[in-house]
Amino acid sequence: MTAPAAEPTLPLGDVVIRTIAMPADANANGDIFGGWLVSQMDLGGAILARTTSLSRVTTVAIDAMTFLRPVSVGDTVSCYAQLLSIGRTSMKVSVEAWVHTYASSTQQRVTAGHFTYVAIDPAGKPQPVKR
Ligand SMILES: CC(C)(COP(=O)(O)OP(=O)(O)OC[C@H]1O[C@@H](n2cnc3c(N)ncnc32)[C@H](O)[C@@H]1OP(=O)(O)O)[C@@H](O)C(=O)NCCC(=O)NCCS
Structure with missing residues (x-):
């Protein structure tokens, strides 16, 4: 084991x-x-993808999503994002959510996942990230 x-x-x-x-x-x-x-994480990852591609983005996939521990009402939730890779039109982003209570300065990881975004043009069609 x-x-x-x-x-x-x-x-x-x-x-x-x-x-x-x-x-x-x-x-x-x-x-x-x-x-x-998940919606908070999706928004957070999209912020990174938008600033990376300087365009609108849409979520095409969520992988490797893990829920590690429950979140309680009143917890402060922070989402952290890191770019893992860039394809032609897509970007894979690691997103983690961490929480801490108002009485604690240390935080614990509660969820983690990989979000894939596609850069899209005004018509909603994929467009290259590096234009
Ligand atoms: C995302 C979308 C614009 C892609 O359009 P498409 O015509 O299928 O585009 P493509 O097949 O050229 O794929 C575009 C990119 O997405 C990637 N992709 C497609 N499906 C994927 C999947 N399931 N997982 C990971 N990447 C995926 C492709 O590999 C490609 O990446 P690359 O250009 O970096 O190589 C279209 O599928 C769409 O609008 N989907 C709905 C998105 C949405 O509404 N999201 C919110 C859900 S609540």
Whole structure:
């Protein structure tokens, strides 16, 4: 049996979004909906993809998505993004979400995933990232 990989102590990439998880984003257990978290990560990755391509972008794929621990109402949620690769029209971005409570200065990683964005022209058609 192989030992589980150690949890990273530092986020990968730069902060792209920081917000507070609100009661409206909670499920019946009182934890934050996974879908809300994914949407924050998607927005954060898109910010990096837009500044990379200097164009509109759209999400074409989400891979390797892992939910590591629940997020609670009131937690500060920070999304970090790092560009992994650039194709002709696509960009693959690592996005991680980390949380900390108002009473703690240390943060824990709660989700991680790879988001692929495509640079699109005004008609919504793919266009080269490096034009
Ligand atoms: C994204 C979209 C513009 C791509 O259009 P398309 O005509 O299929 O374009 P292509 O086949 O040329 O693919 C474009 C790029 O995306 C990549 N791509 C396509 N499907 C992919 C997938 N499932 N995973 C990873 N990359 C993918 C291609 O490899 C290509 O990358 P490259 O140019 O860097 O080599 C189109 O599929 C679309 O509009 N999809 C809906 C997007 C959307 O609404 N997202 C929000 C969902 S809520």
